[in-house]
Amino acid sequence: MTLTVAQLSESELLARIFPRLHAGSSMLLGPGDDSAIIAAADGRTVISIDTQVQDKDFRLLWPNGGTSSGFDVGWKAAAQNLSDINAMGAVATAMVVSLTLPGTTPVGWVEDFADGLSAAIVGLGAPQCSVAGGDLSGGSELVVTVAVTGSLDGLAPVLRSGAQAGDQIAVCGNMGFAAAGWALHESSILPSTHSPALATAAALFSRPEPPLSAGPVAARAGATAMMDISDGLLRDATRLAAASGVTLDLDGAVLRGVARALEDCAVVLDADPLTWVLTGGEDHGLLSTFPEGASLPDGFIRIGSVLSLDVAGLAVTIDGQNFKGASDGAVGWDHFAV
């Protein structure tokens, strides 16, 4: 019979979790006291928080029979929080985790979750970040909340509001893969039949790989504005444009080139790969602007130019043209299709 969390006391469950939590160099006092203590040498602390609710933000069982394991949910929770620190140009220092668990949750799921959290921290290149502690509670549904702190290490933060007319627009990281993986999970295509391309998309949906060293590198290279792409390029570009009071004009040919990497998946799923690139969230790539003439750091590709808002009167354009529905992410692609 599977051991469930209802069969253990809180301290018994914590005793199984603590040894699995990654301890990075920033941790001065780890879990077990009333609070943990994290070094903050910079004098400023970057902080962010994110909550995922079962069957709203993630599923354990997907329509195509695929599953998300505790490891996957832990990895994803860590990845998206680390990405928000990265997007400021900062380096993560610590995480605290709150888990609300139905009593029927297998203890193995919770252990797997802790392993996924720690594996993402190390695997994605943030080994200095510690899981410093957290909280356990019972409830009718599984809820995962992660708060993360970071250090700017002497750099100025890169905000969404700094883009200027004349800047280059650039992205770094995967684009559209998580959206392809999500479409696959929602399809009737059994995991056992996945081609390598489909398997890659499914894996990147379950365990996204944000480019965690790229944020501080972009900050040092003079990025004028930055955010991570968590809700889709068009939606997030609209937010950055609004914060900066500019128009972001995207280059359709470059984006079609980016979408080519998803063509194999798109054929099988009868989908448009460009729509995944433009509207797919959860890859947690970086959207950044750099001064014209600045050489882009490794891994960044130029996808457009920042225009004065007066030119187009729109937050985001593609090849200088409007397209339907960009503000709500439901893109009518007819205008751009060639």
Ligand SMILES: [Mg+2]
């Ligand atoms: Mg973000």
